[in-house]
Amino acid sequence: MSKDLNKVYEKLDSEIFNEIIEKNFYKKEPRAYLFENSRKLLENGYFYEAHILLQSTWNIGYYRYHQDEILKKLEDKNEKEELKNNKGELNNFKREKELIKKLQEQRYTFKTIPLEDENASDVINNIKELYKIYYDKFGFTGATKAMALELPYLFVMWDNLIVNIIFDNLNKNCSKFEDCINKIKNYCMEKKFEFKSIHIERKYKQEKEDKADYLSELYVEFLKVMKATFEGFMDIDIENPEEYIYDSNNRPLAKKIDEFNYSVITINLKKNKEDDN
Secondary structure (H helix, E strand, C coil): CCCCCCCCEECCCHHHHHHHHHHHHHHHCCCCCHHHHHHHHHHCCCHHHHHHHHHHHHCHHHHHHHHHHHHHHHCCCCCCCCCCCCCCCCCCCHHHHHHHHHHHHHCCCCCCCCCCCHHHHHHHHHHHHHHHHHHHHHHHHHHHHHHHHHCCCCCCCCCHHHHHHHECCCCCCCCCHHHHHHHHHHHHHHCCCEECCECCCCCCCCCHHHHHHHHHHHHHHHHHHHHHHCHHHHHHCCCCHHHCCCCHHHCCHHHHHHHHHHHHHHHHHHHHHHHHC
16 A cells, blocks of 8 residues: 555635535535434434435446345344434444444544554554445445444545545556546636546455455545545544534535545446447
């Protein structure tokens, strides 16, 4: 993994940042408010319904082919505890609950989480383990959706397009990769800021366990790149995660970063794909 992390976006200011989110994400994406709906379900004790709503809408590519498997894992009686808490706490996944509780108790937000601190290896290890557990249940993209649903002020979501554009050589064998990169660069140039992909090594075998280990490390690297890229936006993050109730008008920085990435990369590339058909 790369240790010299550069910024993905340069010369980006808060006005452009907010404008792109509002004009692209909230006006062009019909599912824009479904994360908030899922989070409200979770906050009101509907754990099962919250995760299913989010996965079946924002991870549909995986969910539609693995629905039975996902539902079985959500209801696995070997892992299940009695659903008796009405505050949205994670009661039917034992290890996930422990990891999320640890991260909650540390009171980190995206602004304060010490990803570059050599003395914070326990935090990094908890993030990796949580990703791997959710990867087993919800796949590559869905794992980050589940993590962000539980801790929206800490985790930035990703999807295949975002990862493969930000980390330039993950998809280097794709014949249209350079075209995609150029489309993103041109879009950013039109908006008066710059895009630059990050070089990172791809190292995993095809076995799922090896892939899960690699992807959990890649996710931590992704979070580091996002922190470096948006270091000038930390003042808009929430201050107290203990008292935070999800509000679309007071979204944490981690959620806004996902909306921005999705607006710049995913929406643009999907639009270009539709135009080519």
